[in-house]
Amino acid sequence: MQKRFRLSRSEDFKRVRRTGKSYAHPLVVLVAQASETKEHLKVGIAAGKTTGTAVHRNRAKRLLREAMRTLLPSIASGWDLVLIARPPLVTSTLADTRSALMNVLQRAKLLLVDES
Numbered sequence: 001m002q003k004r005f006r007l008s009r010s011e012d013f014k015r016v017r018r019t020g021k022s023y024a025h026p027l028v029v030l031v032a033q034a035s036e037t038k039e040h041l042k043v044g045i046a047a048g049k050t051t052g053t054a055v056h057r058n059r060a061k062r063l064l065r066e067a068m069r070t071l072l073p074s075i076a077s078g079w080d081l082v083l084i085a086r087p088p089l090v091t092s093t094l095a096d097t098r099s100a101l102m103n104v105l106q107r108a109k110l111l112l113v114d115e116s
Contacts, residue, residue, distance in 0.1 A: 007044030016082045023104040029084040030104040041077045047085035060085035067098040076110050
């Protein structure tokens with residue numbers, strides 16, 4: 001995922017987690033909040049220790065980054081998103097991860113086009 005689409009500051013993560021709306025899926029949790037700048041889409045990815053060892057957390061984050069990269073053009077701009085990996089994500093495939101992301105994005109009404 002390109003740098004301009006990343007949510008990187010700790011304060012931004014905290015703000016989105018505190019005031020955003022969350023959408024849960026067995027593989028991933030999406031927390032969405034309208035951006036203060038209303039210009040770009042910013043995405044932050046997190047994997048807590050409940051996800052597993054450092055190797056598992058890194059795999060989960062890589063899966064989420066890659067699945068999100070392919071979906072970026074079809075997501076509405078002006079939002080700050082935080083994706084939180086859940087433990088089953090570690091053993092899932094890229095297709096499963098992409099499907100889970102599409103599910104939560106559709107429920108959050110953030111997808112511009114309906115991809116099937």
